[in-house]
Amino acid sequence: MTLSTSPATALQTMRAGTPLVHCITNYVAMNIAANVLLAAGASPAMLHTPEESADFAAIAGALTINFGTLSPNWVDGMHKAIDGAQAAGKPWVFDPVAHYASPWRSGIARDLLARNPTILRANASEVLALGGGETASKGPDAGDEVVAAEATARALAKDLGGVVAVTGAVDFVTDGTRAVRIAGGSPLMPLVTAMGCSLTCLVGAYAAVLDDPFDATVGALALFAKAGDMAKDGAAGPASFQVAFVDALYNLQPAALETVALSDA
Amino acid sequence: MTLSTSPATALQTMRAGTPLVHCITNYVAMNIAANVLLAAGASPAMLHTPEESADFAAIAGALTINFGTLSPNWVDGMHKAIDGAQAAGKPWVFDPVAHYASPWRSGIARDLLARNPTILRANASEVLALGGGETASKGPDAGDEVVAAEATARALAKDLGGVVAVTGAVDFVTDGTRAVRIAGGSPLMPLVTAMGCSLTCLVGAYAAVLDDPFDATVGALALFAKAGDMAKDGAAGPASFQVAFVDALYNLQPAALETVALSDA
C-alpha cells in the first residue's frame, strides 16, 4: 500500500487536532458542509469577502474553495484567500463545480487552477473536461464514470504537482506517482445535494493536520465511503440517508476504517 | 378532465428525461430545493450571476426564478437568464416571494412579470396582491386562502398568456381557460421553510420535458401533494416530515398518482 498514514490513524489525528477549516463554498453546500465537518470532528468557518479572506486563511489550518454559486466578488475573495493561505504555508483544496457550464466559469477555473491547489477534488466529468476531454455532463451532476477520468487525473496531478481526487462510485486518488482506489458508500449519495462539496471541505480538515496531502485525501475519502456504508442500511431514501450519514460520521470509530475497500491503482 | 397528460405519465416522462433545471432561488431554499429535485428525478443547477446566467439558461431544460433574498446584482442575473431562456425557446417559471414586502421589491416583481413567465407559482397572498387586491400577509407566509385568489389567478393567467398556480391547502391551477384544483399534502407543509420555493423548481423540471405548461404544472403539484400525503403518517413534527417528504418524492411510483385528489374547477 502506498500510504504512510492509514485512514484510521488519519482520523485519530484529525479529531485530536479539531482543525479550523476555512471553507469558501457555494450557497447550496454551506449548511451540510458545516455539519459534515462538525460531525467528523473539525471546526468549519465560512467566510469569503476579500476584505477578510486573506487574514482568515492565514490563521485557519487549511483553505477549501468550491465555486458552485459563483459571482465576481467571490472570485476576488477566493484569490485573496489563496494569497493568505500560501503566504502562511497552509494547504488549499479546489473543487471546480461544473466549470464547463459557461465560458466565464471556465476562465475562472483556469485562473484558480494556475494558483497551484494542494489538492483538486472533482467528479469524473469535471476532471475529464479539465484535461480537455469531452464530458456527457452540462451541469453539476457527473455524467461520466471515474475510471474514464483516471488517466486524465494522473496527468493533471503531474502538471499541478499536487493531488487529484476523482470521486464517484469508486474513487480514484493520485499524486501523479502513487494512486489508490476507494470503494464504498451508497447509490443514494449522488441524490443528496452537495455531498461532493462537503467532502472537499473534509479533505481540507485532513490536509490541515497531515503533512502528506495524498494521505490526507485518502483518509477523508475513506471516512466518507465508510460512513456511507454505515448509513445505507437504515435509509428509506435520500433524506433519511443524509441524516444517517452525518450521524455515522460522528459515531464512526477509527477501527472501522480498517475494513474500508482501499486498493493500489 | 382538462389534462392531456396525466400526473402519472408526467412523472414517468420527467424521470426519463432527468431534466437539467436552472434554478435561481433564494439562500433559504437552495439546499432543500436541490434535494427535492434530485429525489424526484431531475438535475438541479444553482447559479445566478449575470456573467453566466444567460449562457446557462440556454443549455438548461428550464429556468426557475424565485426572488426571496433579492439584491440588485441578482436582479441583473435574473433578467439575463430570461434573455437566455427565451432566446433558446426554454420555459421559465416565476415565484414572486412576498413581492409586497417593500416598494423596491414590488417594482422588481412588476419588471419580471412583464417578461412573460411561462408559469407563475405563488401563494394566495402573493396572487391577490399581484392583482391589486388586499392581502392579510406582510411577509413570505400566506395570510389568505387559495379560494379567495382563484378569480385573480384566472384574470392574471389571461393577461400573462401563461399558467398561474396558487398553492395552499388546496391548490388551484389555471391557464385562463382550463382550471383544476389539487388537494392533498399535510398541514405541516407550511411549517417547513421553502417548500413553495422547492415546488417552483419542480414545476420547472416538469416544464422542461412536457410541451403543455398547464399539464406540467399540474403534474408537479400532484407529485408534491401525494408525497405530502405519504410523508405525514410517520412525521412527529415539521423536521421529520421534511425528511419523510423528500424520501417520499424518491420512492413514489407513478401509479400512486392515480389516486391524487384532482378535480376540474
Added chain:
Amino acid sequence: MTLSTSPATALQTMRAGTPLVHCITNYVAMNIAANVLLAAGASPAMLHTPEESADFAAIAGALTINFGTLSPNWVDGMHKAIDGAQAAGKPWVFDPVAHYASPWRSGIARDLLARNPTILRANASEVLALGGGETASKGPDAGDEVVAAEATARALAKDLGGVVAVTGAVDFVTDGTRAVRIAGGSPLMPLVTAMGCSLTCLVGAYAAVLDDPFDATVGALALFAKAGDMAKDGAAGPASFQVAFVDALYNLQPAALETVALSDA
C-alpha cells in the same frame, strides 16, 4: 426570581402573536433558522439588501442581525435595517459571530454595537473578546466557558443599556442588574451548525411580542434548552438530534417549561 413573565407564559404569548421576524443572518444559518422559527410558532422573513431592509424592518415585529458570512453590501443593509427598526420603535438583536476573526470584521462589530442593540446574543468567546479579553477561539466555535464571560457580560449590558445573553452548556442572561442562568440542552447542540444563529432569531421572535427584553431573552433560551432536553433521548448523532430538536420546538407545550432549570445568578 427576577422574571415578570415566565417562560411558559412567554411561549404562549409568542405563539399567539405569530410575530413576523426580520432575520438578517448568514448563509449557513438561513434554512435552519427559518425552520426553527416556523416550528416554534413565529413567521421568519430573510431579506437583507439596503434597497428594502429599512422598509421591511419597520413593518416586522423585530429585527435580528447575525454577520457570519459578511460582505460590505450586507453591512449597508444591516445599518439601514437598524435605521428602520429604531425609527419604528422595534427591538433588534445582535449576534457578532467570530467578530475577532479578522481586523475588518472587528471594526464592523464595533460599528454595529454602537447602534445600541436591544439584546446581544453571543458565545463566551465572543463576549470575552468584546470586553477586550483574551479568547481561546479563532473561529465561530466557542473556546471558552460561559462562566468565564459572566462578569464581562454584566459590564457590557450596563454599557449598552441592553440585555446580554451568553449561551453555552449553561446560559447566562443579564441586563446589568438582573441575571439568570439556564441549564439544559444537549452536548450535541454545538455539533449542529447554526444553532446559536437560530437562537438569535428566536430571541427576536420573543422580543417582538414581550415588552421586557430580559424576559424575552430568557423565554427564548428556556425554550431552546427544554427542546434540547426533549430531543436528546432519541438522537443517534447530530443530524438525528437536529430533526428531533425542531420537532420538539413544534410539540413542546408551555407547561413543559415549568421544569426548565432556571436560577438567579
